[in-house]
Amino acid sequence: MKNNKKFEENVQIDEILEKYDRESTYRKKLGKWGWIVMFLAVSLTLFHLYTGYRGAFEARIQGPIHLGTALGLIFLLYPIKKGMQRKQHGVPWYDVLLAFIALSVGYYNVIFYNELVNERIIFGYNTPDYIVATLGVLLVLEATRRCVGLPIVIVAGAALLYALFGNFIPTKLFAHGGFSWGELTTSLYLTAKGIYSTPIQVSSTFIFLFLLFGVMLIKTGVGQFFNDLAFALTGRFTGGQAKAAVVASSLQGMVSGSSVANTVGSGSFTIPMMKKAGYKPEFAAATEASASTGGQIMPPIMGAAAFIMATYTETPYSQIMLAAMIPAILYFLGVFLGVHFESKKLGIVGVSKDKLPNFKKLMIERGYLILPLVVIFVTLLSGKTAARAALIAILVSFLVSLIRKENRMTPLDLINVFEEGARVALPVIAACGSAGIIVGVVAQTGLGGRIADGIIALGAGNLILTLFFTMIACLILGMGLPTTANYVITATMAAPALILGLDVPVLAAHMFVFYFGIVADITPPVCLAAYAGAGLARANPFMTGVTAFKLATAAYIIPYIFVMNPQLLLIDYKPLLLVIGVATAILGMIGISSAMVGYLIRKTYLWERVALAVGGLCLITPNQIVDIAGIVIIVAILFIQSRRPQEARGMDHVSLSQ
Structure with a gap:
């Protein structure tokens, strides 16, 4: 009976993830193709471990291997239409063909690297180059549609149309000379100016390894430890059940970079518990969604976009991590305060101490599980590269797993972790590829500067107005785009308006757009994290979104605070003024x-x-x-x-x- 109940809960979780998280709509019943998927996925992981240790290859070799292998895996794992993953057994012939073409097109850049870098500059591109470039661009868009969703493909498609037909635009502000299809696709796919620009470069060096570290850490049993630790710390206080959910989600957010996945993963445990304590279903779901969404701004492992920010702003990731510390604490404090006041209003008390985990005993028995996080934090602060820090943390995670028998990784477990690490990275890689198309078009057409000028003009030179319009743009884009793509677009188009037009510090401007791209997941009317929580709580989805917005309202103010007071990002700060600013x-x-x-x-x-x-x-x-x-x-x-x-x-x- 107990096993049946557990099975039903797992089925419900899978259904909710597939409904609200496009990344979870992959095929589970691969049949004989499962071996091919395992081989490609494990090979991709081993490639990144190798280059993380010895150093990355040149961008136009590292990127194509990274993206080409990922595209092949996407076509084998993700069906052409959402929902077909439950009906299909194995992989249909047309997806096998697309996977083969994607691998071939991706490795074309590697095989003909010398010719593309040297000869094509003098003699120009040939017919095979044009065919490969066309296929490459189209396959990136189709792969992104399958595992990320249609909105980002629409934005990238609009960028392509703008590049092709910019000469027909009547207004001088956005008009440009226009490009031919051959010029555009070869520039986007056969150079480092488009698809293989910064997003894929960062994805192929840092992001993949940090995602693998997250998978490794989860396998050590750290998730349950975080839940128990949260209850030990907050369970006995007013509204302890909801406060524990906030703390647990903030801790798990350091590992999981997905708002929806974090909401469903933590919420399957915390939401029923909050409902039982007396909270309305909408409030229980909103609490979990609000806390889980903040995971992407929680150091040391933030959302994938944070690594791209480090490259865009030419700031070491260790400094990005430190800069995000106070805003992250303020974010979770804002949600925590909302929970506290609601609990006081309803008269919901905490859990009796005898029913809670013992903090001292918990730390003695399982405190070692936080060692990988401590290691990655210290390693980054010591000045080592993000890739090297991730490698060391992965090794420590494996060693930590050996301590307790129930979490000990065997060689087969390690292979499964390598496969899952690659699978988790696929949507991020696809999003970075499509974001590269947008970046390439923006760079070639000068669109970024034009939009920045437009935002400045719209804000009439007023900082608050310009910040407000930038926030709205981030929230609108965030309703359909993953955080990584949202950040890339707004960092290219909106952040320059704040930096050049209003003298906002570079890091503060980029952190502002990064922040609002994340909280879009709990901003109505399209708030996927809140909707996922509502599915678990059997609550009204829209009212859950409204409640999440209310809970995190104070958090919407934080980006304005650190733009106007950059000391909160530890930019040229003075200790006394920093304390006053935080207070x-x-x-x-x-x-x-x-x-x-x-x-x-x-x-x-x-x-x-x-x-x-x-x-x-x-x-x-x-x-x-x-x-x-x-x-x-x-x-x-x-x-x-x-x-x-x-x-x-x-x-x-x-x-x-x-």
């Missing part, structure tokens, strides 16, 4: 979170909610007078509520200190 940001989030939930230490009246929101917003600007005004407003509401008669408290019998 005012926390107070501001308290005001905004309590205003959205309708509770501070008592249920709030409408005018109190408005005042708290105003006070919170006053605290986001690094201006002493405005900050003081915000503090006075929040303290005044706190004093007024503390003087309110006891009867007005309702069920809020647990102290705020909890």
Whole structure:
């Protein structure tokens, strides 16, 4: 009976993942082709381990091997239409053919590397080059459609049309001379200016290894350890079940880079528990979605786009990681505050201490599981490259798995991990390939500069207005694009408007667009992480999205704070001013979170909610007078509520200190 229940839960999780996470729609019943998939996947992983150790090949060799093998795997694993993976057994002949062509086209760049680099510059491209370039571009788009989704393909397709027919655009702002199909495709596929530009270069050197590390770490049993640790730390306090979900998701977010996968993985355990404690299904799902979405901004392993940011901004990844630390803590604190105020409002208390894991015992028995994360953090800070840090962490993860018998990796387990590591990387590789098409078009047509000028003009030179329009663009793109592609596009088009037009520090501008590309997953009307959580909770999807937005409202303010006060990103900071900046940001989030939930230490009246929101917003600007005004407003509401008669408290019998 227990096994049947577990089986039903796993089926439900798979169905939700396949519905909301395009990356999970791969074939499970491969038949004899499973051996070919395993061979290609393990070979791809071994290639990256080798180049991570000895150093990467030249970009136009490393990239084609990386992308070409990935495209072959995508056509073998992902069906032409979503849903067919459940009906098909084996791989249809046309996908086998496409996989073979994709591998051939990918390795064409490697086999004819010398000719493409030397002879073609003098004598020009030949007919086979044009055919291969055309096939390469089309196969990248089709592979991306299968494992990532249609929206990014539409954007890349629009970029191609713009490059081809830019000479027909009437307005001078966006018009250009136009390119022929041959010029465009050879530039995009046979040089390092398009598909093999920065996104694929970073994917083929850093990102793959970090994704493999995440898979290795999960195999050590760290997920359950994080859940137990979260309950040991927060379970006994007000709303302990929901607070534990936030903490557990923040910890697991350091390993998983997918909002939807993190929501479903953690939520299968935390959401039923929150519902049982007395939370509405919508709130339980929203809490998990909001916390899980923040995983991509949680160091040391952030979303794949963070590695591309390091290259774009010419900043070591270790510095990116440190810069993201305070915003990440503030993000999860914002969600944590929303959960706290809602729990106080509902009168939901924590779990009795005797039912919770013992923190000391937990750390003694399984504390060693966090060693790989400590190692990768320290290794990055020591100045080693991201690839070398990932390699060392992968080795430590394997050694850690040997300590307990139930998590010990055998040679067969290691092969399975290598295969899964490659499979997990496929959607990221495809997204980076399509993003490269967009980058190539933007670079060749000068579109990025034109859009940056347009954003500056639209914002009329006002920083807040320009930030607002940039935020809207990021959120709209984020509704359909994966974070990596979203970041690449906005970093190319929107970030320059902030940097060149308004003197925003480079890292702050890039972190701003990166941040809002991520929170798009919990921003209505299209908020896939919230919808996935709603599927687990059997809740109303749209209301779950609205609740997630309310829970994380304070978090939407954080990017504005660090743009106006770059010290929060540890840019030219002074310790005292940094402490003041963090303190005012926390107070501001308290005001905004309590205003959205309708509770501070008592249920709030409408005018109190408005005042708290105003006070919170006053605290986001690094201006002493405005900050003081915000503090006075929040303290005044706190004093007024503390003087309110006891009867007005309702069920809020647990102290705020909890």
